[in-house]
Amino acid sequence: SSVAYGQKKRRYLPYNHQHLYFFLIGPPLLTLVNFEVENLAYMLVCLQWTDLLWAASFYIRFFLSYIPLYGVPGALLLFVAVRVLESHWFVWITQMNHIPKEIGHEKHRDWGSWQLAATCNVEPSLFIDWFSGHLNFQIEHHLFPTMPRHNYRRVAPLVKALCAKHGLSYEVKPFLTALVDIIRSLKKSGNVWLEAYLHQ
Known part of the structure; x- marks a missing residue:
């Protein structure tokens, strides 16, 4: 169970305040780390060259389009801002109707x-x-x-x-x-x- 797993941990983290800080940290890490870094790493590890080329073409097209308008720092800031906004939307929309209702009381169901x-x-x-x-x-x-x-x-x-x-x-x-x-x-x-x- 979650409690048994937590008891094995040796260090303290302020989990009891996660409802206050999660939305500042969680969603940006979701898109900037998970969607960007982990997906690219997965494509490399699994040798999915076609997918990797398509992903690379997105970054090339994005930065070729926006660097002339905003410069390198502005294009990077725009990229991060869009991803952070997207991540907040994604987290709120996907989580609002996935709150588990019966954790710890598993039943055999169809x-x-x-x-x-x-x-x-x-x-x-x-x-x-x-x-x-x-x-x-x-x-x-x-x-x-x-x-x-x-x-x-x-x-x-x-x-x-x-x-x-x-x-x-x-x-x-x-x-x-x-x-x-x-x-x-x-x-x-x-x-x-x-x-x-x-x-x-």
Whole structure:
């Protein structure tokens, strides 16, 4: 479990404050380290030369386009700023409907029931549908991963009716509640980790 893993650690980190600092550190590291560095390293290690050439062509085109306008420092700053903005959007949108609901109480379920237990939807609106790229319909996205996302709104009432018919949970949250739940989840898990450190 997370607590047992935390108890093996020997140093202290302020996990109980992660809900305050995560969004300053986590998302930028996600895109600048994970998406950029790790993806390029993976292509090199796995000898995926075609993918590596396409990735390199992006960087070449980006910097050839923006260095004449902003100079080298300005182009680098633009690149980092866009990636940081993208990373914040990505983290908030992907996490708002992936807050686990039943950690530590694993049950034997069928695949569909697991999808419903692991995700929730965020109330639709024209803005939220657009802003989230229709990923506010996360239940439908998990049940039908290859379906074009603009069709999730049409399928959602059918999925909801089927869940009601079979007594399955179909959770829909308001947008702001979903965002606050991310912070609550970080605070809760941070406190669990802190307890693991303090009571070794």
